[in-house]
Amino acid sequence: VRTVAVRLKPFFSIRQSYVKIEGEGNKSVENWKKSHWEYYQRELAPYSREPRDSMIVVCEIFEKVYPN
Template sequence: DIEGNAKCILRTVAVRLKPYFSIRESYAKIEGEGDLSLDYWKRWHWDRITQELDQYQRVPRESMIIVCEYFDKVFER
């Protein structure tokens, strides 16, 4: 959780590198944040990426590569 307390164990089953513009609604739902919509996913991630890149005087681009992780839940408290 946000306080750093373990809530579950995940196992990565796949990692895909995709351009930001190619992220689809199905991936937004898998990630499970916000209202599960692609619009929410893109807004939230664009804002976070913008903050991270700002310290390097860089800007995000639609063509930037996103690491998409797919996982299974192995254990949950």
């Protein structure tokens, strides 16, 4: 796997084009945001923190390099 691009974006700005590339679930923005929001809630809970629409998320795009 090779990293092709890395973008830092506010959670609220995630669009269908990225969700389709990531390829999880039913590939809808709503599903992506719901499942990732729940993930961030679990991860932040031990620190007494809550996710926010304005939080920055890392959007990474990969390509398969082996096997061809």
